Amino acid sequence: ALDPGLDLEAEIERLKRARNAVILAHYYQDxxxxxxxxxxxxxxxxxxxxxxxxxxxxxxxxxxFMAEVAKILSPSRTVLVPDMDAGxxxxxxxxxxxxxxxxxxxxxxxxxxxxxxxxxxxxxxxxIVTSSNAEAIIRQIPxxxxxxxxxxxxxxxxxxxxxxxxxxxxxxxxxxxxQFSERELVKLRMAHPKAKLxxxxxxxxxxxxxxxxxxxxxxLIKYVSEAAEDEFIIATxxxxxxxxxxxxxxxxxxxxxxxxxxxxxNACPFMALNTMEKLYLCLADMEPRIEMEEKLRRAAExxxxxxxxxxPPAQKLAGAA
Ligand code: 13P
Ligand code: SF4
Numbered sequence: 550a551l552d553p554g555l556d557l558e559a560e561i562e563r564l565k566r567a568r569n570a571v572i573l574a575h576y577y578q579d580x581x582x583x584x585x586x587x588x589x590x591x592x593x594x595x596x597x598x599x600x601x602x603x604x605x606x607x608x609x610x611x612x613x614f615m616a617e618v619a620k621i622l623s624p625s626r627t628v629l630v631p632d633m634d635a636g637x638x639x640x641x642x643x644x645x646x647x648x649x650x651x652x653x654x655x656x657x658x659x660x661x662x663x664x665x666x667x668x669x670x671x672x673x674x675x676x677i678v679t680s681s682n683a684e685a686i687i688r689q690i691p692x693x694x695x696x697x698x699x700x701x702x703x704x705x706x707x708x709x710x711x712x713x714x715x716x717x718x719x720x721x722x723x724x725x726x727x728q729f730s731e732r733e734l735v736k737l738r739m740a741h742p743k744a745k746l747x748x749x750x751x752x753x754x755x756x757x758x759x760x761x762x763x764x765x766x767x768x769l770i771k772y773v774s775e776a777a778e779d780e781f782i783i784a785t786x787x788x789x790x791x792x793x794x795x796x797x798x799x800x801x802x803x804x805x806x807x808x809x810x811x812x813x814x815n816a817c818p819f820m821a822l823n824t825m826e827k828l829y830l831c832l833a834d835m836e837p838r839i840e841m842e843e844k845l846r847r848a849a850e851x852x853x854x855x856x857x858x859x860x861p862p863a864q865k866l867a868g869a870a
Contacts, residue, residue: 557825561585564832570606570629572828573598573619576766577820578610580791582828586610589792591767592618592664593679593860596853599623608832612637612819613839617668620839621849631827633837635819637665642721643700645669651697655717658697659690662852665723666700668841672848675855680704680750680765682860687712689859703727707750707757725786725817726751733806734759737782744803745778749785756784756805770796786817 565572573595574586583589588598599607599619606627609616612635620628648670652660662674671677678686687708696714698705700721709716729752747769748760757763762772766789773781774796783790784805793802807815
């Protein structure tokens with residue numbers, strides 16, 4: 550067991566320097582991990598950072614598929630994850646064998662796959678997308694090409710409505726976003742009539758229909774930072790509110806309500822597996838680390854590189870360094 554007197558923050562900083570490591574964190578991580586990270590971002594920003602880093606070691610505080618992307622794009626680096634069990638309900642909804650059979654049933658379709666999937670499913674896809682580049686990438690695909698979209702049916706449905714494209718959708722969902730309650734949200738909006746609703750496209754259609762702004766995590770942060778209003782309801786994983794509060798401390802953020810008020814099911818149970826203790830231990834032990842067969846890595850790299858080529862340039866947040 551860890552010495553309870555250990556100054557975890559100082560120890561993590563010390564080990565980070567000793568290992569020449571960089572700590573990357575997603576906005577859904579605990580606030581103390583976000584504050585300690587060298588870079589906090591959405592899935593696309595984090596992929597770009599991982600691809601460009603000069604550090605020897607990438608410590609990825611996010612879920613396993615994100616750390617896999619770091620390894621795929623930066624194979625010469627050691628990629629550590631605090632907890633190898635940090636999965637994702639979207640990833641597990643889409644097993645590679647079933648995905649392969651689904652593709653085979655739809656010849657002539659271009660296969661666009663959300664980055665929230667395994668390296669095996671990436672390897673079987675034509676182009677990877679994230680919430681922040683999906684629309685721009687779809688608009689570059691010839692109109693007469695039908696699209697297969699996996700594994701998030703809500704993000705896929707949102708994109709199909711937005712772009713007017715016919716898309717065949719894989720029936721996966723995110724356990725965090727699917728449980729926001731339309732009924733509770735209507736009540737909350739009545740109690741806060743001035744609050745704007747900012748929602749992630751992984752939310753069900755009924756929630757998105759009510760939203761004032763829909764976008765990836767970084768897009769939601771940009772929206773609340775730049776909007777004239779100062780009260781917002783946030784329909785995504787609530788750890789993102791930490792970053793919003795840091796950017797615009799005078800504004801007020803309310804987490805969107807779930808179906809069951811008695812639980813905190815809005816928090817992603819997979820992201821929550823990463824703790825400060827495990828972050829310290831992975832830097833001390835240099836494991837768990839992501840390892841991948843070179844054949845799989847190369848096959849998964851192709852649709853990821855296509856994604857990076859087709860992505861609009863990175864957007865700067867107002868007031869960001
Ligand atoms: P983005 O940060 O790309 O918006 O993704 C959200 C998400 O659910 C990650 O698991
Ligand atoms: Fe997966 Fe949803 Fe958790 Fe993101 S928030 S890692 S999509 S389960």
